Amino acid sequence: MIDDAIRVLAGDCTVIAEDTDRSEYRGRVTTIVKPDNTVLVHDIDGYQPVAWLTRAESVSSDRAGDFTLVAKKDTQTLRIAAHQQEGFAHYPASAAGTPVGTCPNCDGALVRSSGVHCVDCGERYGIPSDATIREERCDCGLPRMRVERGLAFDVCLDRGCESLDEAVREAFDREWNCPEPGCDGDLRILRRGGLIAGCEHYPDCDTGFALPAGIVDGDCGCGLPTFETGTGARCLDATCGRVGEYRVEAGVDD
Numbered sequence: 001m002i003d004d005a006i007r008v009l010a011g012d013c014t015v016i017a018e019d020t021d022r023s024e025y026r027g028r029v030t031t032i033v034k035p036d037n038t039v040l041v042h043d044i045d046g047y048q049p050v051a052w053l054t055r056a057e058s059v060s061s062d063r064a065g066d067f068t069l070v071a072k073k074d075t076q077t078l079r080i081a082a083h084q085q086e087g088f089a090h091y092p093a094s095a096a097g098t099p100v101g102t103c104p105n106c107d108g109a110l111v112r113s114s115g116v117h118c119v120d121c122g123e124r125y126g127i128p129s130d131a132t133i134r135e136e137r138c139d140c141g142l143p144r145m146r147v148e149r150g151l152a153f154d155v156c157l158d159r160g161c162e163s164l165d166e167a168v169r170e171a172f173d174r175e176w177n178c179p180e181p182g183c184d185g186d187l188r189i190l191r192r193g194g195l196i197a198g199c200e201h202y203p204d205c206d207t208g209f210a211l212p213a214g215i216v217d218g219d220c221g222c223g224l225p226t227f228e229t230g231t232g233a234r235c236l237d238a239t240c241g242r243v244g245e246y247r248v249e250a251g252v253d254d
């Protein structure tokens, strides 16, 4: 379902922008009202609107009154009166994103913006921001995504179809010991917003670490695993300063 629409008004208009001062324009302009109530009035020149109001508190379109559109925000008002109207319409709108495949439900285009959604039917799939979309498809027809959480996991975009959490749990649940002195707990894989490795003795022990986006590639001096990430090596514990120790020791042995 596409609920959001962009409103477009085109024609010979008078545009009055009022704040502490007042500007008036007249011309054949096209006004765009976005779903967040941003109003942009474009004339023939350049890329910049001749007048605008970002995220207005209200935008009323009253065809009966003198003004076709009135947008208000704090002390600012933008009024647009159409003397001769070429068109005034609502068009369905979606976020635009990188094309990543075809929707198995409706054959529409799947695009990635914040998540992945279908431009036609509006079906949405929330995905981690660091996920990369694969060419390979799941049996359900959706593309798979690759997400690095200790290992590279290739799972369906639809959590209900193939669960990233389950795959990570299978690989790393109870794989690491709680580093808290005197605690004999294992780290369990849990979802607390993001995926974390948290001590099984919670709430007696509140040790827990967000799983970094990266691949486990060794052991830290503290005993926890190290991850190779896009920004270099780090310990599962982001605050740990002993990441280098393992490597230095390995180097000495050479």
Ligand SMILES: [Zn+2]
Residues within 6 Å of the ligand: 103, 104, 105, 106, 107, 108, 118, 119, 120, 121, 122, 123
């Ligand atoms: Zn679709």
Ligand SMILES: [Zn+2]
Residues within 6 Å of the ligand: 138, 139, 140, 141, 142, 156, 157, 158, 161, 162
């Ligand atoms: Zn699937």
Ligand SMILES: [Zn+2]
Residues within 6 Å of the ligand: 178, 179, 180, 183, 184, 185, 199, 200, 201, 205, 206, 207
């Ligand atoms: Zn613990």
Ligand SMILES: [Zn+2]
Residues within 6 Å of the ligand: 220, 221, 222, 223, 224, 235, 236, 237, 240, 241, 242, 243
């Ligand atoms: Zn460490």
